[in-house]
Structures are given as structure tokens and as C-alpha cells.
Amino acid sequence: MEIIKDFSLKGYNTFGIDAKASAFVAVHTVAELAQVLKENTGRKLFILGGGSNMLLTKDIDALVLHIDLKGKEVVKQEEGYVHIKGMAGENWHQFVLYCIESNYGGLENMSLIPGNVGTTPIQNIGAYGTEIKDTFVSCEAMDTETQELKTFTKEECEFGYRESVFKGRLKNRYIITSVTFRLTTRNHKINTAYGDIAAELARNNITLPGIKDVSDAVTAIRQSKLPDPKELGNSGSFFKNPVITKEQFDKVYRQHPQMPHYILNDAEVKIPAGWLIEQAGFKGKRFGDAGVHAKQALVLVNYGNATGKEILELSKKIQQKVLNKFGIAIEAEVNII
Numbered sequence: 159m160e161i162i163k164d165f166s167l168k169g170y171n172t173f174g175i176d177a178k179a180s181a182f183v184a185v186h187t188v189a190e191l192a193q194v195l196k197e198n199t200g201r202k203l204f205i206l207g208g209g210s211n212m213l214l215t216k217d218i219d220a221l222v223l224h225i226d227l228k229g230k231e232v233v234k235q236e237e238g239y240v241h242i243k244g245m246a247g248e249n250w251h252q253f254v255l256y257c258i259e260s261n262y263g264g265l266e267n268m269s270l271i272p273g274n275v276g277t278t279p280i281q282n283i284g285a286y287g288t289e290i291k292d293t294f295v296s297c298e299a300m301d302t303e304t305q306e307l308k309t310f311t312k313e314e315c316e317f318g319y320r321e322s323v324f325k326g327r328l329k330n331r332y333i334i335t336s337v338t339f340r341l342t343t344r345n346h347k348i349n350t351a352y353g354d355i356a357a358e359l360a361r362n363n364i365t366l367p368g369i370k371d372v373s374d375a376v377t378a379i380r381q382s383k384l385p386d387p388k389e390l391g392n393s394g395s396f397f398k399n400p401v402i403t404k405e406q407f408d409k410v411y412r413q414h415p416q417m418p419h420y421i422l423n424d425a426e427v428k429i430p431a432g433w434l435i436e437q438a439g440f441k442g443k444r445f446g447d448a449g450v451h452a453k454q455a456l457v458l459v460n461y462g463n464a465t466g467k468e469i470l471e472l473s474k475k476i477q478q479k480v481l482n483k484f485g486i487a488i489e490a491e492v493n494i495i
Contacts, residue, residue, distance in 0.1 A: 167182075179221075187227065203220055204223065210387070212492055213492050215466035216466070227245040227246045238342060240341055243339075248274060250272070254266065262343060268286075276336070296310060299324075320398055391459060399428050404424065434486060440455060458473060
């Protein structure tokens, strides 16, 4: 392990922001992680996974610890189910594809989400009607202070909408080293009711879809709407879909009856943030090298040389205009650094 000084993070964040780390080290095993933590007790740390859910607005004056733990294994089998563990540094989409090829169902609706396995519980990532919590069994995480490994159950993770205990009260205290999922091996639960999946399957004349069909449909939809970070810097959805009260929704809906919405329960309604942003006039707009993607208003992009501060300022303009127009506050989903 080599600690490198003044290290550019441009290739380690999907926005492609050219921020620098005062020090950088990559760890490839749990033992290496423990060693680095022990040898740098008291030093300010910045934990870096796939770099897909963050916006760097400044240089990082800390030891950037890149979690590059690899491996996947079946740890338990039961009637109709398998428990599979993925190490934190495994690419998420490749892990999903591996599960599908092995006929393990449950993750297919989350195909092509950028990032690594280890960061999925932090955000409780989700797409097309599924979330990590739906198949999550547990995760192992290392205490940054004691280097002890702790297993967190689903209940202990305190999952919410794009939230978990690791994003809240235990932020920076633990580093996730692996995640275990309980997936089906037969009688897969096929979920095609959310978004454009059913329409995509129909276009391909698929009437009895399997998990690979769903994954292929989700991948095609995402590729048609979302830019590849390797070609155009972005972090996927920049904003959360706001959840508002039924009373607030009734008031706004009277003024905007064309507003798409999803009724969550008797008291809450979810509104697509992308629609709000598009109606506010930002879809496809460019401000220097910072912009809003032409096909999906939820996605902010770096056309080449935008700084993190420029993208952040654009996000604030969007939030303010949406609030002024609809009275609805939208929050950033990405971590602003």
C-alpha cells in the first residue's frame, strides 16, 4: 500500500471533477483496511467507493481511502433462496449481472445504477419499484476507531427513502466491507409495474418476462435516458423525488392537474422531481460546462471542465425555481462535498 500525496480524483468520481486529495491510498483487502486505519489513527479520513454519488466542490484535505475490496460468494442456501455476499469494491451493475446469470432474482430492477456494492446500503438505492432493503440481509462494516468488524442487520440499518443509519447518526464511523442479499432461485417475483418496463417489454414482444428480460429492459430504458459517465460526467439522479403531504398535493394539483404523482399512503404523495425541473424550464439547459441533461432533467452533467461549485450553483438555481413555481422543496440525492 502506497500513500500518494496531491492525488487527482478526476478519475475517481463520475462527475469527472478535477479535485485533489492531499493524500490517497487504495485498500484491496479487509486486513489492509484495518492496517491503514490503525496506522492513521486521529487522521482525517475521506472514504471513497465508486465515486458515483457525490459532487466534489473543493479539494479534499484528508487521507482519501479508496475501498477496492473484491469478491462474491454464496454464504447460505435455503429452499428457493440463496444468500450471496458481495465485497464492497465490486461494481454494482456487474454484480447484478452475475446474479442474473446465476439465476438469482431480486436485483434486476436496479440494473445499471452506477457505483459499487458497498455504497448501496448507505443510500438504500432503488429504481423501478425496488430498493436495496427489499433483498438486504446484512452488511459487515469496520469501526474506523477500533478496526473491529460489526454485522448490521436490516433493522439496524434503519433504511428510509435514500437514507440509512450510515448516512445519518453513524456517518463516518463505519466503513462497509461487504453486503449480503437474499435472492430467489426460482419462482422469481417479476416487477414490471413501475415506469416504462412493461412498455419496453411489449416493444420486444416479451409477454412472460424472466429476470434477464427485466434487467435488459431496465438497462435499455436507462441507456436511452441517462448519459454514460464515461462519456459525459454525471452522478445519475441528482435530486430525490419529493414526498409531500396529501393536503399540500391537493393544493398544488388544483393548479397543475397534469402533474404526475404516486400515492404512497393516505397521508403522503411522491412527485417526480424530473417533471418539476422540466416544468421549471431547465431540461436541456447549459450554463457554461454545467448543465441539465436533455433527456432526463433529474441528471446534472459536466460537459468537460465544470467545477463542482458551478454544478452546485446550478442545483441551487433549480431548487429555488421549483420552490417558487410549485411550493415544493427538492433535495439533493448526491452527497455534496
